[in-house]
Amino acid sequence: MVKRVFISIDMEGISGIVDWSEVDRNNSEYVFARKLMAGDLNAAIKGALDAGVKEIVVSDAHGGMRNLRPEEVHEAAHLVRGSPKPGAMMEGIDDTFDAAMYVGYHSMKGTSNGIMCHTISGRAIDGIWINSRETGEFGLNSGTAGVHGVPSVFLAGDYAATVEANAFVPGITTAAVKWAVGRYSAKCLHPNESTKLITAKVKEALTKPLPEPRVVNEPVEVKLLFNTSTMCDLASLMPSFERIDGRNMKGNFNDYKTAINAMRAAIYLAGAAERR
Numbered sequence: 001m002v003k004r005v006f007i008s009i010d011m012e013g014i015s016g017i018v019d020w021s022e023v024d025r026n027n028s029e030y031v032f033a034r035k036l037m038a039g040d041l042n043a044a045i046k047g048a049l050d051a052g053v054k055e056i057v058v059s060d061a062h063g064g065m066r067n068l069r070p071e072e073v074h075e076a077a078h079l080v081r082g083s084p085k086p087g088a089m090m091e092g093i094d095d096t097f098d099a100a101m102y103v104g105y106h107s108m109k110g111t112s113n114g115i116m117c118h119t120i121s122g123r124a125i126d127g128i129w130i131n132s133r134e135t136g137e138f139g140l141n142s143g144t145a146g147v148h149g150v151p152s153v154f155l156a157g158d159y160a161a162t163v164e165a166n167a168f169v170p171g172i173t174t175a176a177v178k179w180a181v182g183r184y185s186a187k188c189l190h191p192n193e194s195t196k197l198i199t200a201k202v203k204e205a206l207t208k209p210l211p212e213p214r215v216v217n218e219p220v221e222v223k224l225l226f227n228t229s230t231m232c233d234l235a236s237l238m239p240s241f242e243r244i245d246g247r248n249m250k251g252n253f254n255d256y257k258t259a260i261n262a263m264r265a266a267i268y269l270a271g272a273a274e275r276r
């Protein structure tokens with residue numbers, strides 16, 4: 001019986017949202033988008049409660065990680081918010097959870113018909129390979145859940161994100177809330193319908209046999225492709241990485257957590273580079 005659930009919630013895969021302007025807190029469009037985000041989250045929480053879950057921790061995982069208004073989140077959940085946080089999109093997960101869920105998720109950079117597809121940093125990163133497999137945010141974060149022995153059981157997002165989730169975790173339950181027809185355009189379910197779907201699918205995910213935790217083989221090779229060579233100039237100052245060429249570098253790490261932390265530190269460094 002699933003008692004403790006961890007939820008990581010991003011914004012690009014939330015019901016009805018199709019454009020960067022809607023996920024940017026400095027834009028007036030963001031006001032309605034963060035309400036839709038709370039709607040998808042509360043639908044997932046309702047599904048978990050329907051399945052008998054007793055404890056829910058939610059990690060706000062988009063941008064500055066202060067997108068959810070605390071008073072709009074279902075009172076059954078504890079909310080982890082603010083940035084930077086050590087575990088980033090997965091801050092709050094530990095070995096005591098029975099299941100991890102992902103809401104508002106999007107596909108990796110370069111996915112065709114993937115709404116606002118990107119990997120960690122749209123500005124700095126063109127691609128991330130873990131042990132030679134190109135990996136997006138769901139793949140990276142489900143690996144972190146796996147380090148704690150926690151299975152990734154549910155994802156809601158655009159259709160491309162659900163396809164990606166199934167490729168990384170066979171048997172995961174998913175809810176597609178929109179179908180992209182381009183990177184910034186999609187056919188969307190009405191939020192009243194998508195939230196009903198999320199509630200039903202979460203309940204289903206938590207009451208059927210759970211998939212195995214996703215365990216990434218160690219040692220771990222991380223390869224990063226940056227948008228510009230200046231970004232790689234800066235990121236390759238990290239001692240554990242070796243430069244491959246203008247925009248690529250790679251490093252080997254004994255364990256997954258160290259690999260992910262080194263990857264994040266490298267991306268932060270790259271963020272100090274020029275914007276062109």
Ligand SMILES: [Zn+2]
Pocket residue numbers: 010011012061062063
């Ligand atoms: Zn995001």
